Amino acid sequence: MSVVPQEESTATVETKMVPIYVMGKRYEVPATLTIMKAIEYAGYKYIRGCGCRGGVCGACSTVYRKPGDYKIYTGLACQTVVEPEMYLTQIPFYPANRATYDFAELTGTPDEINRLYPELFRCVACNACTKVCPMDVQVMDYIAALKRGDIKAAAEISFDCIQCGLCASRCMGELPQYHIAQLARRLNGAYLTPKAEHLKTMCANIEAGRYDKGLAELKGMDLQALRKTYQEREMEPATAGEDWTPQDRSYL
Amino acid sequence: MKIAYYPGCTLKTKGKSLETSALACMTALGIEFEELVRWNCCGAVYSLADDDLIHVVAPVRDLVRVQQAGHDKVITLCSMCYNTLARANELMRTDEEKRKTINDFMDEEPDYTGGVEVLHFLDFLRDEVGWDRVKEKVTRPLAGLKVAPYYGCTLLRPKEIAIDRVDKPEVMHDFLQALGAEAVDFPGAIQCCGAYQVLGNPEAALKVSHDILSDATAHGAEALALTCPLCDYNMSKRQDKMLQQYEGAKEVPIYYFTQLMAIAMGIPIEECHFELNRESSVQLLKAKNLVAG
Numbered sequence: 001m002s003v004v005p006q007e008e009s010t011a012t013v014e015t016k017m018v019p020i021y022v023m024g025k026r027y028e029v030p031a032t033l034t035i036m037k038a039i040e041y042a043g044y045k046y047i048r049g050c051g052c053r054g055g056v057c058g059a060c061s062t063v064y065r066k067p068g069d070y071k072i073y074t075g076l077a078c079q080t081v082v083e084p085e086m087y088l089t090q091i092p093f094y095p096a097n098r099a100t101y102d103f104a105e106l107t108g109t110p111d112e113i114n115r116l117y118p119e120l121f122r123c124v125a126c127n128a129c130t131k132v133c134p135m136d137v138q139v140m141d142y143i144a145a146l147k148r149g150d151i152k153a154a155a156e157i158s159f160d161c162i163q164c165g166l167c168a169s170r171c172m173g174e175l176p177q178y179h180i181a182q183l184a185r186r187l188n189g190a191y192l193t194p195k196a197e198h199l200k201t202m203c204a205n206i207e208a209g210r211y212d213k214g215l216a217e218l219k220g221m222d223l224q225a226l227r228k229t230y231q232e233r234e235m236e237p238a239t240a241g242e243d244w245t246p247q248d249r250s251y252l
Numbered sequence: 253m254k255i256a257y258y259p260g261c262t263l264k265t266k267g268k269s270l271e272t273s274a275l276a277c278m279t280a281l282g283i284e285f286e287e288l289v290r291w292n293c294c295g296a297v298y299s300l301a302d303d304d305l306i307h308v309v310a311p312v313r314d315l316v317r318v319q320q321a322g323h324d325k326v327i328t329l330c331s332m333c334y335n336t337l338a339r340a341n342e343l344m345r346t347d348e349e350k351r352k353t354i355n356d357f358m359d360e361e362p363d364y365t366g367g368v369e370v371l372h373f374l375d376f377l378r379d380e381v382g383w384d385r386v387k388e389k390v391t392r393p394l395a396g397l398k399v400a401p402y403y404g405c406t407l408l409r410p411k412e413i414a415i416d417r418v419d420k421p422e423v424m425h426d427f428l429q430a431l432g433a434e435a436v437d438f439p440g441a442i443q444c445c446g447a448y449q450v451l452g453n454p455e456a457a458l459k460v461s462h463d464i465l466s467d468a469t470a471h472g473a474e475a476l477a478l479t480c481p482l483c484d485y486n487m488s489k490r491q492d493k494m495l496q497q498y499e500g501a502k503e504v505p506i507y508y509f510t511q512l513m514a515i516a517m518g519i520p521i522e523e524c525h526f527e528l529n530r531e532s533s534v535q536l537l538k539a540k541n542l543v544a545g
Contacts, residue, residue, distance in 0.1 A: 110265055123292075123293070124295070124306050124307060124309060124310055125292045125293065125295075125309055125310035125313050126306065126309055126357075127309075127313070127358070127360065130360075131360060140292065141290060141292070143292075144291065144292035144293060147261045147292075147293045148259075148260075148261035148264040148265065148293070149261070149264050149265040150264065172306070
């Protein structure tokens with residue numbers, strides 16, 4: 001690394017470089033970069049396979065191996081820092097059939113999932129899906145739950161899924177796990193979870209005009225009055241108990 | 253210490269009457285049990301191909317889960333699950349080379365060497381509870397009910413995992429007698445119901461199921477008790493087809509063995525989920541004054 005002459009600077013910054021292999025080709029990249037930035041540093045430009053850059057969209061799955069290690073490693077390129085000598089490739093998309101259904105006609109029974117995704121029963125519990133999941137979702141466990149008709153458990157276990165599709169890429173039973181889990185979460189949310197009855201009451205109150213007066217008052221204020229009202233508003237203390245109520249109870 | 257319980261997938265859906273009735277009986281008997289928190293489908297059938305190890309992974313993983321939960325025994329209710337788990341266990345105990353292959357493949361789990369004992373509820377009742385204790389809990393003996401005990405294949409074959417003598421089993425006979433019923437032994441008790449042939453060759457499966465039921469009634473049985481959701485499917489759910497197709501075929505009420513146990517122990521009838529049985533099943537119990545009519 002180059003060192004700037006002493007008299008021109010008070011600090012030296014050394015950038016440690018490490019070799020990585022992108023689709024088999026060697027590149028020297030700064031050791032502190034994420035895989036995504038390292039690939040860009042190496043000269044590639046993303047036009048797809050790169051979404052939120054924040055670890056939630058599931059577009060930038062990376063599969064990699066390390067020298068002398070038979071294990072397959074995965075990560076999200078935007079979240080995973082490079083490692084020396086890693087061999088990697090991006091899997092931005094993996095084909096997996098998604099069943100077509102009219103959601104309004106479903107009722108949330110196990111048989112509906114079995115009919116839409118009969119391949120569910122091809123699972124042999126090899127666990128490759130769980131091992132490859134970059135979000136550490138227990139994929140095989142939610143598939144096991146669905147085989148026994150437990151849609152609720154499947155919805156809960158699969159909650160962190162970001163639909164990257166790596167599970168489907170490794171499945172010897174050719175299941176599209178992440179699509180099946182999405183159906184399970186939809187059914188659970190729509191049909192198996194108790195309805196929030198208080199929401200109905202609240203909507204009725206709003207429609208009956210209960211808050212119209214307050215809203216009209218706020219709309220009528222100038223900026224200064226609005227700011228003052230906001231700053232002086234009564235807030236629920238952080239340590240308030242279950243029985244806390246505001247002084248002004250006119251909207252309760 | 254609580255004993256581990258492995259339900260199996262079918263017992264959570266189409267065969268739930270087997271589970272609900274059995275668990276109510278276990279509670280009545282004072283057996284402390286806990287369902288495994290993590291379990292997967294056992295595979296439902298043990299692969300007959302000697303080198304088809306991938307299909308042994310699922311049952312072995314379940315046995316690993318039993319150990320991880322701190323147990324060395326597991327009770328099953330479905331005889332298919334019993335068979336699959338017990339045979340996988342036997343393989344892991346006896347075949348060093350295949351054990352290594354499977355453990356190497358499942359490298360994310362602790363190595364398994366066959367340390368769990370796989371039990372069926374029937375041999376658990378016989379060996380660890382005892383018929384005397386069962387009899388003590390019987391409040392409504394099934395007096396006058398002539399029931400044929402039906403084993404099928406999976407509790408008795410192969411002999412390495414059989415819960416009783418392969419050629420002349422007695423456990424279910426003794427079980428029914430303990431409940432106060434009259435056990436009607438018949439040669440068809442150890443014949444195959446047709447099993448998964450119902451998919452590829454449904455006529456052949458119907459024929460063997462019909463032969464078994466005819467054999468049972470010919471020996472004087474008025475009902476049949478079984479342990480397996482697939483046998484139940486072939487002999488109960490497909491019985492209407494038999495009645496249409498075979499001249500002289502008689503209606504035969506079919507019960508899970510645990511449903512009869514629940515009735516004999518005075519457990520509320522709702523736990524039996526008789527809505528999943530043939531209508532004749534409840535009718536017979538009513539005729540014998542064993543349930544309120």
